């Protein structure tokens with residue numbers, strides 16, 4: 001990596017080493033995007049490369065047993081790698097609560113956020129980070145995120161997860177207030193007010209766990225349908241561990257950006273999960289690679305919908321029948337964006353490769369068997385780099 005200029009070094013120190021995150025930098029009132037965040041032109045998402053009339057499929061899953069629903073899911077997984085589901089049964093209030101929890105966490109003062117900064121956190125299961133792998137990135141990503149490991153064993157560390165006051169409206173004696181509008185108006189006062197934190201210490205970890213728990217049956221159903229499409233009759237305990245042994249829930253925060261066209265919220269990448277369930281807010285900004293050259297499709301926010309994407313692991317297990325498609329995020333000029341992905345990952349020591357059911361008719365495997373923690377470490381050893389992680393498993 002080429003040496004950085006002194007100003008970029010200073011910003012890197014503030015954002016990464018001191019743990020202020022990009023949120024801290026935006027709070028200083030910057031009016032332009034610093035060099036450290038400016039992408040070379042060839043890496044930017046240009047308006048000409050966006051396909052304005054295309055969209056990923058939207059599937060109504062109110063009846064999971066309907067063969068047409070199953071077919072739509074498997075078709076979308078093979079053709080698009082991305083789709084949205086509606087009528088999935090996860091209550092709207094659970095979705096809204098976890099998004100609000102993300103806004104609340106990132107609205108905390110530096111001292112409170114910094115308690116969970118990687119290296120400071122009281123538990124390995126919760127870490128606050130910025131960008132992706134800052135030490136390997138010449139240009140950083142415009143995002144901070146609080147990451148929760150959510151396997152059943154990880155949930156034992158629940159008491160160490162961050163407390164934050166939950167219902168500002170109650171504290172202020174107004175239960176009808178819209179939290180987000182309220183937050184914008186009151187942001188400064190709230191940040192300076194330790195009184196409020198002391199007033200009502202409930203826990204926002206509740207929202208993360210509730211979201212994870214309410215979504216579990218949707219994840220299970222999706223995996224059953226997708227594996228049935230690969231001729232797998234039943235998901236036994238061992239397969240369950242390989243498919244969904246160590247989920248990770250992230251609260252992603254993309255603060256408003258003076259010029260989002262110059263920088264990346266998240267660079268083009270594919271997820272390494274089996275699948276990812278993503279809840280986004282209504283600001284938009286997620287783009288999925290289309291089949292045509294360098295074209296991208298915007299994922300339109302739909303209230304109450306969950307965005308589902310196939311990850312590398314399921315592409316590998318299906319021997320390329322299902323596709324793990326590249327996607328990227330662009331921040332917003334005036335609004336802070338949040339999203340909440342659940343990365344449905346194999347257990348760390350699970351070994352995965354193309355499924356025997358897929359290869360039974362003599363098809364050649366395109367991938368070797370890999371241990372998930374090795375794949376994960378490889379993914380986190382370099383910047384987001386399109387679909388390069390899959391080379392780790394390719395024969």
Ligand SMILES: COc1cc(/C=C/C(=O)SCCNC(=O)CCNC(=O)[C@H](O)C(C)(C)COP(=O)(O)OP(=O)(O)OC[C@H]2O[C@@H](n3cnc4c(N)ncnc43)[C@H](O)[C@@H]2OP(=O)(O)O)ccc1O
Pocket residue numbers: 127145147149150151154245246247248250269270271272273276311343345348349372373376377
């Ligand atoms: C974009 O697409 C994505 C993204 C992601 C993930 C996004 C994130 O934001 S994660 C960022 C925050 N977390 C981390 O950076 C740490 C992640 N590291 C790990 O999960 C693990 O360290 C590992 C890479 C999987 C390797 O684990 P291992 O080799 O077993 O060794 P240790 O790290 O020393 O583990 C100690 C101990 O804990 C157990 N353990 C580790 N990880 C997990 C886990 N994820 N779930 C449950 N348990 C875990 C480990 O087994 C050890 O236990 P022992 O009993 O053996 O001591 C994701 C997906 C995308 O698509």
Ligand SMILES: O=C(O)CCC(=O)C(=O)O
Pocket residue numbers: 252266271278280285286327328329338339340341
């Ligand atoms: O924030 C989003 O919409 C997507 C984030 C994402 O792709 C990721 O974290 O892997």
Ligand SMILES: [Fe+2]
Pocket residue numbers: 269270271327
């Ligand atoms: Fe992703």
